[in-house]
Each structure stands twice: as C-alpha cells, then as structure tokens.
Amino acid sequence: MAQRVAVSDGANKKVSRVRVVVRLRPYMGTQDEKDEGSCVRGLDSKNLEIINWRNATETVKYSFDVFHGEQTTQQEVFLSVKPILPHILTGQNASVFAYGPTGAGKTHTMMGTLNQPGVIPRAVREVFKMVNAKNEDEGWVYSISMSYLEIYNEKVLDLLSPGSQDLPIREDKDKNILIPGLTHTTITSFSDFHKHFVPASLNRTTASTKINQRSSRSHAVLLLKVVRTQHAPPHRQQAGKLYLIDLAGSEDNRRTGNQGIRLKESGAINLSLFTLSKVVDSLNSSTVVRVPYRDSKLTRLLQDSLGGSAHSVMITNIAPEYKFYFDTFGALNFASKSKLIVNKPFICETVAVPALPVKRARDGQEAGRSATEPQKKRQRDEKKTKQDGSPILAHLHSPSEPSVMDRLLALEKRVMNGGDKDKPDDSREEIQELKEKQRELESKARLYNQVLDERSAVKQESAFKNSLAPLQSKQSTASRGIKQQAVVQPLQVSSLSVILPLQTHAVVKKQSVCAKKKEKKLFHQVEPPEGKENFIETGWESQINTSVLDISKHKILQILNSGSLKELKGLQLIGDKKAKLILGWREIHGQFKKWPLFVMNNQRNNDTSQAHLHLLGTETSLRHQPGSPSSFGNRNIASADLTLIQPVAMHRFPCVFPPFFFTVRFSRLAITSSRLRHTFQ
Numbered sequence: 001m002a003q004r005v006a007v008s009d010g011a012n013k014k015v016s017r018v019r020v021v022v023r024l025r026p027y028m029g030t031q032d033e034k035d036e037g038s039c040v041r042g043l044d045s046k047n048l049e050i051i052n053w054r055n056a057t058e059t060v061k062y063s064f065d066v067f068h069g070e071q072t073t074q075q076e077v078f079l080s081v082k083p084i085l086p087h088i089l090t091g092q093n094a095s096v097f098a099y100g101p102t103g104a105g106k107t108h109t110m111m112g113t114l115n116q117p118g119v120i121p122r123a124v125r126e127v128f129k130m131v132n133a134k135n136e137d138e139g140w141v142y143s144i145s146m147s148y149l150e151i152y153n154e155k156v157l158d159l160l161s162p163g164s165q166d167l168p169i170r171e172d173k174d175k176n177i178l179i180p181g182l183t184h185t186t187i188t189s190f191s192d193f194h195k196h197f198v199p200a201s202l203n204r205t206t207a208s209t210k211i212n213q214r215s216s217r218s219h220a221v222l223l224l225k226v227v228r229t230q231h232a233p234p235h236r237q238q239a240g241k242l243y244l245i246d247l248a249g250s251e252d253n254r255r256t257g258n259q260g261i262r263l264k265e266s267g268a269i270n271l272s273l274f275t276l277s278k279v280v281d282s283l284n285s286s287t288v289v290r291v292p293y294r295d296s297k298l299t300r301l302l303q304d305s306l307g308g309s310a311h312s313v314m315i316t317n318i319a320p321e322y323k324f325y326f327d328t329f330g331a332l333n334f335a336s337k338s339k340l341i342v343n344k345p346f347i348c349e350t351v352a353v354p355a356l357p358v359k360r361a362r363d364g365q366e367a368g369r370s371a372t373e374p375q376k377k378r379q380r381d382e383k384k385t386k387q388d389g390s391p392i393l394a395h396l397h398s399p400s401e402p403s404v405m406d407r408l409l410a411l412e413k414r415v416m417n418g419g420d421k422d423k424p425d426d427s428r429e430e431i432q433e434l435k436e437k438q439r440e441l442e443s444k445a446r447l448y449n450q451v452l453d454e455r456s457a458v459k460q461e462s463a464f465k466n467s468l469a470p471l472q473s474k475q476s477t478a479s480r481g482i483k484q485q486a487v488v489q490p491l492q493v494s495s496l497s498v499i500l501p502l503q504t505h506a507v508v509k510k511q512s513v514c515a516k517k518k519e520k521k522l523f524h525q526v527e528p529p530e531g532k533e534n535f536i537e538t539g540w541e542s543q544i545n546t547s548v549l550d551i552s553k554h555k556i557l558q559i560l561n562s563g564s565l566k567e568l569k570g571l572q573l574i575g576d577k578k579a580k581l582i583l584g585w586r587e588i589h590g591q592f593k594k595w596p597l598f599v600m601n602n603q604r605n606n607d608t609s610q611a612h613l614h615l616l617g618t619e620t621s622l623r624h625q626p627g628s629p630s631s632f633g634n635r636n637i638a639s640a641d642l643t644l645i646q647p648v649a650m651h652r653f654p655c656v657f658p659p660f661f662f663t664v665r666f667s668r669l670a671i672t673s674s675r676l677r678h679t680f681q
C-alpha cells in the first residue's frame with residue numbers, strides 16, 4: 001500500500017515554494033514595430049520592469065526567482081529547471097510548466113527545435129543521465145516510462161494512442177492524479193524516448209492564427225515516471241513523476257482573428273486559463289475554503305503542481321512588442337501571484353513484496369497505486385460470485401461494464417452538444433452499439449432476477465436470508481448502476497415541496513433525451529401560438545399557476561446568484577460549461593438582478609435589449625442594443641464602446657477587472673497605446 005513519507009529540505013521545513021522563471025523572447029515584430037522599442041526590459045537576473053499604462057512616465061517593477069532576457073540560450077533556461085529533477089528519482093513529484101500569451105515562446109521553450117532543443121528533451125536526457133550514473137551498489141533498480149497527452153477543448157486525449165477517447169481524470173486517496181486508460185510506454189534510453197515523442201508531438205493539435213503560424217490549440221502534458229525498487233527485502237518501491245507541460249496561450253481574439261472552430265478552441269483555452277487564475281487566487285487567499293481545481297481539466301491535472309505535492313517551476317513567457325502589452329502585463333501579474341504558492345512534497349513509497357510481477361503486468365496502463373484497492377475488491381466480488389454459482393452476475397461485474405456506460409454518456413453528451421465538427425464524427429453509430437450492449441446487460445440482469453426468484457421460491461426462509469440476501473442486494477446494486485445511468489436526473493426545483501402547499505406542488509424535472517424528442521414531435525404537430533418563439537419552454541410554465549411560477553423563478557434566481565457549480569448544473573439546460581460561465585459572469589459582474597433570459601430561452605433568444613451571456617459555445621460575449629442604458633452602472637455605453645471593451649474584459653486573461661473599471665477607465669484605455677510609446681527611449 002502506498003505510503004507518504006515526509007520530505008525535509010534540511011531546514012526542517014516540509015514545504016517547497018513554486019519557483020517562477022520569466023523569459024522574454026526576442027523582438028519579432030515588423031520594422032515599424034521595432035522602431036517603437038520594447039514595452040518591457042530586464043534590470044538584472046531577477047528583476048524586470050514594464051511601462052505603467054496608467055502613467056507612461058512610470059514603470060512597474062517585478063522580481064522573480066530568475067529573469068531570462070532576450071539573448072538567453074535554451075541551455076540557460078534549462079539550468080533554472082534542472083534542480084528539481086533529482087527529486088523524481090526518490091519518489092517525489094516535480095512539474096515544469098510554460099505559461100504566457102499566444103506567440104510568446106512557450107513551445108519554443110519547452111520543445112525547442114532540432115538545433116535548439118528545449119526543456120523537455122533536455123530534462124529527459126538529464127533523467128537518463130542521472131539514472132545511469134546511479135551505482136548498482138546502492139541497491140535500487142530503476143525503470144522509466146512515459147505518457148503524453150493533450151487537453152483539447154476540455155477533452156483529455158492520449159497522444160501516444162491517436163484516435164483514443166476522452167480520458168477521465170481521477171484522484172486517489174493520497175491525492176495522486178491518475179488517468180485510467182492512458183498509455184504508459186516503458187523507455188530505456190533517450191533515443192527510445194525520441195522515437196515515441198517526435199511522432200506523438202505531431203498528433204498535437206496546432207493551427208495557424210494571425211499571431212502565430214503554428215499556434216498550439218491544446219495544453220500538452222508529457223509525463224515521465226521513474227520507479228525504483230529495492231533489490232533486497234523489504235523491496236521498497238518509490239515512484240516519482242515529472243510533468244512537463246506546454247500550456248496553450250491566452251488569446252485576444254481581436255488580434256488572433258479567430259473564427260469558427262478556432263474561436264471555439266480559443267474559448268476553451270481562455271476558460272481553462274481563467275480557472276487556473278482562480279485556483280492561484282484561492283491558494284493565495286486565507287479565507288477561501290475550496291480551491292476550484294475541479295472546474296477545468298487543466299487545473300485538475302495541475303492540482304499536484306500548484307498547492308500539491310510537486311516541486312514546481314513555472315516558466316512565464318512574455319513578448320516585448322507593444323501590441324502584446326496587456327498580455328505581458330497580465331502574465332507578469334499572474335506569475336507574481338504564483339510565486340507565493342507553497343507546495344508540500346512527500347515521497348510516495350510502497351513495499352513491493354512480492355509485487356514486482358504484478359507491477360509488470362500493469363505496465364501498459366496508468367493504474368496508479370490506489371487502483372489496486374478497487375481491483376482487489378472486484379476480484380473478491382468476482383470470486384464470491386463464482387462461489388455463489390452465478391455466472392451472470394460475474395459478467396455484470398465485469399470491468400467492461402462501467403466503461404460502456406462512461407463511453408455511452410460521454411458520446412451522448414457529445415452528440416447533444418452538436419459533436420466535434422473538426423473531426424469526423426461516428427459517435428451516433430457508436431452510441432447505438434453501446435446502447436445495444438447496455439440493453440444486453442439489462443436483459444441479463446432481468447434474467448438473473450428471474451433465476452433468483454425461482455431459487456428463492458424453493459428455498460426455506462432461513463436459507464433465503466442466509467445465502468440469498470447478500471446476492472440479491474448485490475444484484476440490485478448492479479442493475480441500479482445500469483438504470484441510474486440511463487435515467488436522466490431530476491432538477492433541484494423539487495425542493496419546492498417544502499414551501500408549497502400540496503395542491504399547487506410543482507416539480508420541474510430535467511427532461512430525458514427521449515422525453516425531449518417526444519415533446520418536439522408534439523410541438524411539430526401543434527402550431528405555435530403567435531409571437532411565441534419559445535413554445536416548448538413556455539409549455540411547462542403555462543401548466544403552473546403564476547404564484548408557483550414566481551416562486552420557482554425566485555428559487556432559480558437564487559441558485560444563479562449563490563448556487564455552487566453542482567447546483568447550477570442541476571438547472572434545466574445548464575451543463576458544465578454554462579455553469580462555469582455563470583460562475584465567471586457572477587465573479588465579474590456580481591448578482592443577476594432579474595430573471596436572465598438565457599436560462600430558459602437558450603439559443604432561441606434574440607433579445608439584445610440587455611447585456612447578457614451568450615452561452616451557446618465556450619465563447620463568452622456581450623451584446624448590447626445601441627443607445628439603450630448599459631447594465632454597467634448608469635452610464636450609456638454605445639455598442640461600439642462595448643466592442644472595444646469586450647475583448648479586454650473577456651480575453652485579456654488573466655487580468656480580469658471589475659466592471660466599474662471599464663466605465664471609469666475606458667477613456668484612458670483608448671489613449672494608453674499612444675502614451676506608452678514615450679518610454680524606454
């Protein structure tokens with residue numbers, strides 16, 4: 001069983017601060033831009049300054065663990081990462097991630113080129129060098145494996161196994177992050193690594209944007225796992241992991257010119273980076289109880305690196321051109337916050353008696369230490385089942401069952417969301433196939449029920465209690481598992497039952513896909529009432545008397561204003577993405593004053609009379625009717641103003657300013673770029 005062994009850094013402290021390195025890439029603008037000079041410059045090996053946009057005669061100074069200027073070589077950058085590598089040979093975790101706006105040099109820093117290899121190849125080479133330098137007499141045997149994945153549009157995809165499905169992210173009781181199903185390839189040398197890494201890198205999603213010819217459209221994570229096992233008893237085993245992460249860059253879509261699929265990708269990237277900034281804020285806050293790691297796949301994966309057990313280095317890449325000014329400013333603020341984060345490393349150790357063969361058997365997959373427990377439980381269940389003489393039940397408990405359900409649900413969700421337009425979509429066929437499988441399992445469960453009933457009829461009551469009861473309860477769990485997945489959950493408005501008299505009691509339920517289809521059919525048979533766009537949605541309202549409706553609306557408004565992510569997701573038509581957007585909206589703009597149209601009207605809503613979230617895609621935008629009063633204070637903001645403000649508000653991640661900022665400071669923003677040009681001349 002895995003065991004945490006506390007780590008001391010010599011000064012008797014068991015903590016490790018996130019190390020922050022900033023790298024400024026060389027000037028790459030046009031000659032005209034070059035004449036403008038640079039908006040940021042280094043002062044020494046730790047300090048830099050950037051022009052203060054509020055007052056161009058001043059600069060804002062920052063101090064980091066290391067600052068790398070424009071002439072820094074790849075080797076010098078690697079040297080600032082190298083000190084954390086030895087930890088992974090002693091069962092600890094380490095993580096290096098490159099952060100920064102699009103086009104600032106993250107991929108160049110992490111991957112590099114053939115002539116100028118970046119941190120990833122250098123770190124892997126170094127790990128092999130350290131392992132090979134270990135003396136056999138120390139009594140440990142080392143093995144190294146690699147995994148490589150990308151988070152693309154909130155999906156975890158295995159780059160070593162192209163075409164694989166979205167993988168789940170799990171956490172064991174020791175808070176180790178696990179990705180069941182992820183390919184784990186054993187590597188024995190650097191050239192072996194190279195052989196797998198280069199083709200897998202080509203599987204990563206990249207595309208050309210106005211800012212970057214080859215822009216990463218996903219976050220890429222390379223995982224190197226070093227396991228060392230003692231020759232002699234007690235055969236201690238320590239497993240250390242190194243995460244090397246090239247994040248996708250935050251994007252200002254005014255400048256990238258992104259549209260269609262690129263815009264959707266950009267929305268997913270910006271949203272995950274926004275969650276990352278919330279995680280950092282929460283970690284730095286003394287009052288926040290819950291760190292929102294689970295709000296995005298990226299933060300879930302970085303859970304160990306930020307506020308977790310890893311020794312972490314964050315490389316913040318910035319660009320010197322004026323057009324990147326606000327991105328650079330935001331990135332530096334983010335880096336500044338991150339350096340306050342403290343991690344608590346520990347050695348992850350198991351005693352491997354006689355675990356070596358078992359370990360080898362699981363080589364091909366990320367199983368994680370805790371995975372042994374459910375596995376053992378399954379084995380115990382299966383064994384018990386066989387003793388009970390029930391082959392059907394054994395089949396129902398087979399490991400393939402949950403995966404069928406997981407895949408089915410994931411695929412249905414994908415189809416409901418309109419599928420992935422970028423890649424060929426054969427999901428519907430697959431859903432059919434999986435549904436058939438599910439039906440087969442359900443009919444077997446029914447058959448099994450019958451067998452049980454027949455058996456119970458011939459047995460005496462005492463015997464029934466002794467031998468059949470446990471079996472029966474087990475069976476019901478299995479069939480419940482299947483049914484739970486197939487039935488769509490009710491909505492939380494059911495809590496109305498507490499406050500409403502019985503005769504007016506109304507429970508609004510989230511509709512199943514089938515129910516929705518039926519309703520749609522009905523809808524097509526009946527002409528919609530004149531002027532009513534949203535006939536389906538208003539249908540349920542007309543069945544409830546107005547006081548009940550008001551209470552329901554009030555209740556939902558309450559949830560919108562103070563509900564957790566989970567509560568929001570329980571609302572009709574609100575999925576994970578929309579719930580997160582609502583949380584983001586709330587954070588920026590405060591409470592919803594009235595019943596917002598997007599909640600029930602969803603995409604059919606064409607009303608632009610008030611600023612509202614456009615929740616269809618992952619892109620958040622503001623709409624406004626020219627001339628009508630804005631919801632930002634009392635000031636009238638014309639739509640043209642909003643067009644200018646919107647990219648700053650929504651895309652200048654992670655610098656998210658409160659709404660009043662825009663109303664008060666807007667006029668200053670417009671003149672900022674010209675005022676900035678005074679400095680550094």
Ligand SMILES: Nc1ncnc2c1ncn2[C@@H]1O[C@H](COP(=O)(O)OP(=O)(O)OP(=O)(O)O)[C@@H](O)[C@H]1O
Pocket residue numbers: 024025026028100101102103104105106107108109212214215216217247248249250317
């Ligand atoms: N230190 C550097 N020296 C020379 N060229 C660099 C340096 N940093 C970046 N570049 C070049 O700048 C361009 C953009 O860099 P890169 O693709 O690494 O940016 P990025 O931050 O990864 O962008 P994105 O987030 O869009 O993927 C590339 O052509 C790269 O070769």
